[in-house]
Amino acid sequence: MFASKRLSKELSKLHDKLPPGISLICADDLKEWLMDIRVIDTNPLYQDEVYRLKFVFSQSYPIEAPEVVFVKDDEHPIPWHPHIYSNGIICLDLLDRQGWSPVHNVESVCVSLQSMLTSNTKKERPPGDENFVKYNKQRPRDISFVFHDNQV
């Protein structure tokens, strides 16, 4: 109830107006949304590519952070970034328990990810990506990332 009320408010705002480069693809219910983002400047790493984000909200949203991952399909690759694993899991403190606060919302998360991509210059995956992708069975919210890089 708490979550759905807030989400419906966010949704109506998203329908109303969206920042450039961000679009709402699917929000059929108040549990799982799809958003598309693209980088609007000329970063060559992300030129002409659109990335699809999946938001999964728990009942305690916005007290609890949503689960946000990149989704890979034919038109939507996983962007190269040292904090984005090749299975789409994102290592970003604001999506973690410690970094999240209800002041964030779907739009702000999209904007943050967008700017995280924009400022990146390295075409690489996080260290240990292969093993992580192979063996990780945890959901993103249960993974305890160590946030060591304060520049993102």
Added chain:
Amino acid sequence: MASLPPQRPSQRRQSPSPADSASSAAQREQLDPTDSVSAASVNPQTLLLHSPPSRLSKSTVPQQRASSPQSQAAEPDVDPRKCWICFSDETEDDPTSSAWRSPCPCVLVAHERCLLDWIADLEAPNSRRHAGGPAGKILCPQCKSEIKMKRPQSAVVNAVRRLEALTGKLLLPGFLLVASAGLAATLTLAGQTAIVQIFGIHDALLILKPRKLNIRDHESMTSLLFEYMRWNWRVSLGVPLIPAVLVASRTTWADSILPFLPLIFFVNSGRPQDDLLQFTWPPSAAFTIAALPYVRGVYNAYYERVWQSREQQWLKEIQPRAGTDEGNAEIRVEDEEIQDILREEDDIGDGGDIEEVELEVDFDIFAEWNDGGPVDNNNAIENPPVPIARGPGPPLNAPPEDDGEGMAAPINIAEHQHIPAPAPAPAPNVPRQPAQPRRQRIRRERNINFSTTSLADTILGALVFPSVAAVAGEVLKAVLPKSWTTVPPLKPTGFLQTRWGRNILGGCLFVGIKDAVMLYVRWKMARNHRMRTVLDYTGKKTRTG
């Protein structure tokens, strides 16, 4: 973190929409904090404090709506307040909505209930902290100023929280303590095993047996411990040090302190035969062990001077030669052939020497100690036994008795055996020394590298060494003439009559023989290396393709 969301149009000085204006104005007039508890709060006993105290307010209560119209005039109309947590604004408030709070200087305002939900999430108990508790200050996500709360204090809850915080802090030190206690226990066990292996079970028990304490009834644990350590610190500290020293003696790390370690434990131990200045024959166990580091030093110096360069040369010879152009190579090959031949002669001589030296020296030792007329026979009577071997009393305790008669000989021997040891590098009489000092085997470990296998090799080798020495001692016992190794009716008269004496000598011999064998192998490999040829294929050649 990239950005905070754009600020919602909520402002602190906002004025309510017309419909609700009276209501919110009324709220602001409510100053009674006891009334402001929101029934809907998760924790009804907790309430948030506004930073401006005058804004303590109560949830909408219909009858208060019109109570203060003047305050409405004081606030210009702006957007309705909007909760930064649930995103609903004032216009959506209904009687069940909780009070509005503005806990920090910035523009964020929220329902008290939303804030409390959020804070409860931040403070949620976890497996470590059953009582939960503030995980530090609660900060406004926007302006990072502290959000202050007033809540009922419970002495028990606070005490448990403090306790849990304390145990959390003690976790690492506690773990380190347990780990180091485990290490100490392991080292002690290894040290005890070493003592048992070198001295035999009977003497080992005597060595390890703690001294009797004068225990008075009223004494506390602490003073008991103190008393125990006072009388038994040598054993308590020394035994765990044994494996550590064994490992250290395989490396060069402790070279500078090894010779002095025994002094700490034996000098002034109050046991007469431990007096290092008193040379007796056979030497006391304490003296022998204290002398080992010096023996080791001499042997290492000898090895370094005499053998190391050759060993390295031999090693170099079996390396593939690289980086020479053809002409050069030919010349060098010729050159080397000559040198090889020369060297070979040398080497053969040396190689022979190695073994000869070993054998000779070994015989020397035995001769000197047991066979060499004066030594054995003279000692047979006048020299105090090594007390450990039989004494029922505390180990190493029997005072050495000298009947003075044969003193001269034993002292000479002692000097011969031990005194040269401290000398830095006895180059001239090197060939005479090796047999005795042969116990140490660090040369090859000289260049310590930290690969795990070599580390494991060093440590395991050191820990196994007492057992090897014990085996070597047994072999000595079996090999040597019975008369050398059996204790005469009265008391031990020779070094080899005691088990520890044979074991220590056995250990020394083992090191020496091992080194000799290794050197022989190197030399042989180098020699064989030069004689290698590649055989032509003698069968019928087939052509493929």
